[in-house]
Amino acid sequence: AQSVTQPDIHITVSEGASLELRCNYSYGATPYLFWYVQSPGQGLQLLLKYFSGDTLVQGIKGFEAEFKRSQSSFNLRKPSVHWSDAAEYFCAVGAISNFGNEKLTFGTGTRLTIIP
Amino acid sequence: DVKVTQSSRYLVKRTGEKVFLECVQDMDHENMFWYRQDPGLGLRLIYFSYDVKMKEKGDIPEGYSVSREKKERFSLILESASTNQTSMYLCASSLAGGGIGTDTQYFGPGTRLTVL
Incomplete structure (x- = not known):
């Protein structure tokens, strides 16, 4: 069964500083990987996703993520954060399998706080 | 833009x-x-539907049922609400x-349910 670990529950970053949120997954084959963001009072919005090809994926709002198969990781990065990036971030792993067994598995989330 | 709406943002019910x-x-x-989101647990799948009148159990279906009579509408039913369903x-x-497990999912804003 697939699983996702987000080791950081809460991260605080100064506005303008760089950001890296960690995500590790467990899955036997090549996974489908996603990062979603949840702003306060909102539902989740897709930031980016990786299926295959170039392991560095660009997303919305200036975010990028890199798939590293050897480390089973899909870390999210942004070179310079803005106060509006304060939110909760979820990594998710999906897979194709026999219909009825496949699903999207979410990590427990990382809450990002931005300080001036 | 995809729009997913949920009938209530906040709901208070009795056991x-x-x-x-x-x-x-x-x-x-x-x-x-339908997902349930709890602090420290991330998102957990309750039920999903892949067609009208079709449904499949997710990871935590106990205490819940669903209904999909029309393609655009999916209802979650708590047959007898309990405090642990807050x-x-x-x-x-x-x-x-x-x-x-592989397609982008589009989320509604969520319903915060409190069961007293």
């Missing part, structure tokens, strides 16, 4: 009441999902195609 949470999507998506409930939808 033993029957509770209906409604979700509507306007993009003709085949798949619809939570944030998120509805999502996705296109058919690659599969429920």
